[in-house]
Amino acid sequence: MRYAVLQGGKRMRPLVIIAACEAVGGTAEAALPACCALEMVHAYSLVHDDLPAMDNDLERRGQPTVHVAFGHAGGILIGDALLSQAFMALMRGADGVPPANLVAAARVLAHHSGVDGMVGGQALDLALGQDAHDLTALEQVHALKTGALYAAAGALGALYAGADADTVRSLETWGLKFGIAFQHADDVLDDDQKALRTQALARVDELVGECDAIAAPLGDRAEPLRAISKWVRDRAHAAAAGVKAD
Template sequence: MVAVVSSSFDFSAYLAKAKARVESALDQSLGPERPEQLRESMRYSLLAGGKRLRPILCLAACELAGGDPEKAISTAVAVEMIHTMSLIHDDLPAMDNDDLRRGRPTNHKVYGDALAILAGDALLTRAFEMVSLRTQGVPAERLLKVVGELSLVAGAPGLVGGQVVDIESEGKEVDLETLEFIHLHKTGALLKACVISGALIGGADEELLKALRTYAKGIGLAFQIIDDILDVTASSEVLGKTAGKDLLADKTTYPKLLGLEESRRRADELVSKAKDVLKPWEQSASPLLALADYITNRDR
């Protein structure tokens, strides 16, 4: 049986409030970096808008675990910093070579390749400062586990490893197993880290953590499938990034491998199963259940 979001839960209001809280925390997260141009480059990408889905997942998971979301806000900022770093680096000429991100020129087009790389590096290291030095009222052993989760996702076992296989697969015939490896180690790994980190801050037990790992894996793959679908069905103006770039780079995508209809069906199935594992916590899981649906119903 699939878990159903309570009809009394106002997801739009929840999303707006959570996003505003995240935006405020992000704005306050960067101090007087020197030189000033480095700070400008970091803020340019970090405060460029977006859905803020990752930090909101972190806060929602903390709340589900019985914790205070305010105690997870520094970790929520940290995961968005890691995400922003990955976008800056992915857009570089040596990577995906993209000129548009969130509706405006990519970081390296404004500040140059060198400063873009360094801004990404600075955001990555600042993320660990946010968790370890700026989190208040959370036991040290929980923070240590969060640092471990984020270290894994930011390195070779996560984003970096996935990006290497992604680059190596361009222009080649790639099977479904390899495609899922790429996306589980890029999009999926970071989404899982967001959910698990928030739950750890909130004091989740092993039963809940196991369920949340299954939930996060499902929504992570579904998110990427929808991204692949939108890449061929939506315009650059709607997406805020270059549409059709995967086709131009001759990358294997879910629509290319499975077709649009089967890709959509697969995404829906993944989200359905992801929601189902949270059924034992259904009464307090409304935000996570609604966020799962949001992933498959978004248009950008």
Template sequence: MQSATPSPFELLLVDRAALVEAELRRVLSTAPLLGELARPAHLMAAARHGVLNGGKRLRPFLVIESAALFDVDAATSRRVAAALECVHCYSLIHDDLPAMDDDDLRRGQPTVHKAFDEATAILAGDGLLTLAFDLLADEALGVSPKQQLALVSALARAAGFGGMVGGQALDLAAEKDAPDESGIIALQAMKTGALIRFGCEAGAILGGGSTEDRERLHAFGAAIGLAFQLADDILDITADGATMGKKTGKDAAAGKATLAGLHGIDWARQQLAGLVNQAESLLEPYGERGAVLKAAARFVAERKS
């Protein structure tokens, strides 16, 4: 929570998170789907531990609200939102492993490899990544094959070598060889920004938006993705572990270069303000319909955890 009394936006964020979590609980049950022989109970328990453990569900929120710009059916956007969250949570499970970021806590709870074991954590992440594309390819999604193909392609690229996975590789390499400013920006645009950009662009794909709509929402996602990372860098320096639900100060301890560390917190906060203005201006063509996404941009920049 950002304040003692939640704002209307925070209440909306909680509401959308609850809808997405209900969908995630449904798709992460132990009951096998058509074509599956079985779903091992311990593996599904590990997957649920890594997914159903709170969190703001910002990326799914962006799918739902970007789709709302085009009057997309809520059940359809929730399913795509759940697919995106499966990819995000798989990445967190794997990032927490000893060979990666080596974290014991995630959202105030033991990470999956601590609550279960490393092999189970790896397999749970593998299963979540695969499930995401199952959800997008399922004809029950209720959109055209062309739209499904666009969603699958966009998410695969956002999650893959040129997106989140590539960004994580660059992040690990940065512990040994600190990148310059352009390298930091590229790393963060891939590791953190790629899935956020997909979350925004997915609404235009689902809504049959124009190429301009897709490009506009992609640019909006790029702006708030960078803002999200800048805010995260500031919190890693200024916040305490209890507030964040995970260790803080890890970037500096690991020798990782960040924009906030390179230029200072005051500079980072000025950049945040500029990114919010940029994000809001990109939504002007949507008028009042863009109000919720504008609020999301401000929330990303001002969050305290």
């Protein structure tokens, strides 16, 4: 489990949680349980995606994938264990968070990681493949497979800051839009979905603009959110221009 989680990565989902939490008056320290929980869910999804029955990837970040290092059965069990441990982490060290917000956090994480979110998106992605010709269908996959966990990140950050329901929904929407833009940028970076490249880049600009509009009422405290959305826009356009820096 440690091997699966601690091999590196950008940690973008925890960064969004912290930025969302701080944007509504919370602290990075308060958000850490949610950060750990969401990163465990993300790690479990990668462990299972890498299995021979799915993407059959043998390396991740320059290291053997979990099922290569620990066997196929180990990969399945490690992923299962990380998903269970995520909900333990979500509740750990959450002093000062209103009990109703903790209940809502568990519901948000379960919703966005399950059939109505990431798992459903993976199923659609397997069916659609890498030659989509309809932007709406592609964005449905992106919204579920990638956007869902970013939507969870926005909501969890707000919940662990003690925010009200309207604020939680607003930052959940920010996360969803950011997540779709993030996946469009990844497609450009990985040279995937070539038929929709021009439309995808235009959508990145549109989605980032919508993210910034959501963040605007939060003032200076939302500057990290604006910096994160700018990063994904710059990343997409740099990749389109042939600059593949990650």
